Structures are given as structure tokens and as C-alpha cells.
Amino acid sequence: MNTVLGERAPRAATAYASNCFDEAAAAQMEQLVADFGRMYRERNEALEQIARAHHECLLRLSLAADFKDDDTGVHIVRIGFLAEALALALGESPAQARMLRKAAPMHDIGKIGTPDAVLKKAGPLTPPEREVMNRHAEIGESILGRSRIPLFELAALVALNHHERFDGTGYPNRRAGAQIPLAARITAVVDFYDALTMDRVYRKAFAPQEALAMLVAERGKAFDPRVVDAFVEGFAAMEALRQSINAQGLDFRALLDEQ
Numbered sequence: 001m002n003t004v005l006g007e008r009a010p011r012a013a014t015a016y017a018s019n020c021f022d023e024a025a026a027a028q029m030e031q032l033v034a035d036f037g038r039m040y041r042e043r044n045e046a047l048e049q050i051a052r053a054h055h056e057c058l059l060r061l062s063l064a065a066d067f068k069d070d071d072t073g074v075h076i077v078r079i080g081f082l083a084e085a086l087a088l089a090l091g092e093s094p095a096q097a098r099m100l101r102k103a104a105p106m107h108d109i110g111k112i113g114t115p116d117a118v119l120k121k122a123g124p125l126t127p128p129e130r131e132v133m134n135r136h137a138e139i140g141e142s143i144l145g146r147s148r149i150p151l152f153e154l155a156a157l158v159a160l161n162h163h164e165r166f167d168g169t170g171y172p173n174r175r176a177g178a179q180i181p182l183a184a185r186i187t188a189v190v191d192f193y194d195a196l197t198m199d200r201v202y203r204k205a206f207a208p209q210e211a212l213a214m215l216v217a218e219r220g221k222a223f224d225p226r227v228v229d230a231f232v233e234g235f236a237a238m239e240a241l242r243q244s245i246n247a248q249g250l251d252f253r254a255l256l257d258e259q
């Protein structure tokens, strides 16, 4: 009997101990999983906040560059929303279009490095002045291109390529057609149209229909025909979007991610 008891007792004790251990280990494991989950969420929130602050800072810099041309600061907001709408009309995914809404407004950030004497010159630019002016595409890319965050990679691509022309005669790299990233082809179209509808130091604003005709005249020359066609097709919606942005007086914060 003793022998039997003696054999059973350690086994029972081991089972009991192992049950206790299992329960304690399971509770500990549960706690660890909960802690990791919380840390993961907190880390993601912190990263989102950093990306948002980074975006806000670069948008403010873009706004500073843009104030040289547009003292209302609304042009860059319209560019963002128009680029998003045009990307959607061209069949881009909502996520891609949304990223372009946030990236396109930074295309002229490089103008922060362009002297006012050139940027605000009322008459035509001399060839050396034109060279100084054209440098804003590469300056923009170098300001934006130091991040591995997809939004800023896209913004850098747009900044570098937004003055390339579909026919290959643009700058800085004389890229043509599909060599020019679609995001830059879209931004170029909405920027051209929207800029024509604004007063400039050297001319008055054009009426929407006049600006549209000037855009169409550049179909296949400066601009991708497919992008121009999508703009023309969605023109009523594009104009309605512009009017509603103006009426609401949206500022650049409308371009940031909702918190």
C-alpha cells in the first residue's frame, strides 16, 4: 500500500504543481500579451503623431513658399482635393488618391529656396533667371526626399516631376509620357488649371471656361491626354469642389489626417 501510495503521492503532487504552474504561466502569458498589445498600440499612435507632425511642418513650409504667389493660402488646399478627385476619376484606389491629396500640395515646397527677385519678377525671366526658377523642382525633392514614409516619398516624386511635360520637353530630366509618374501628371494638370484662375502680379485671373480651354490646348503637349480628358469629363464636379473649398475657407489643416 505504502509503496503504491508512495508512488501515487509524488505523481499527484507533480500534477498539482504542474496545474498551478500552468495556471500561473497562463495568467502571466495573458498579461504579457495584453502588455504587448498596449505597447504596440501606443507605438503605432506615437508613429502616427510623428508622421502627422512631420506632414504639418512640411505643409507649413509649402504654405510659406506659396504665400509668395498666393496670399490666401487656399491654392495648395484646392490642389490637394482636386488631385484626389482626379486620381479617383482615373481609377486610382481611394487610399492612393487620399495619399495624393496630402502629397500634391507640397509640389512647390522648393520655391522656399527661390529668390523673390526671380519668383516675383513681373516681366519675362532671362535664361539664367529661368535656370534659378527651374531649380525649385530639385530643391523640393531634396527637402522631401529624406524620409522613408510613403507619403513623403510620393511628395518628393511629385515635387521632382511636376514640371516634366508629356511631350518630353519639360524639366529637370526631360522625361516623357509614362516615364513621368502619374501622380505628377495629375498634379501638373490641377496646378495649371487652378493657377490660371488666380490673380497674379502680372495678370488677372482667367474665367473657368477660358482656363479649361487653355488646359485642353496643352493636351498631349504639356499634359497627359488621359488626365486632361478625365478633368474635362469631371469639370462640373471639379469646379463645384473648388467653389466649396473657397466658400468654406478651408486652410491647410484640412489636408492633414483626422486625429
Ligand SMILES: [Fe+2]
Pocket (backbone or CB within 6 Å): 107, 108, 136, 162, 163
Ligand atoms: Fe512648380
Ligand SMILES: [Fe+2]
Pocket (backbone or CB within 6 Å): 075, 108, 191, 195
Ligand atoms: Fe501651384
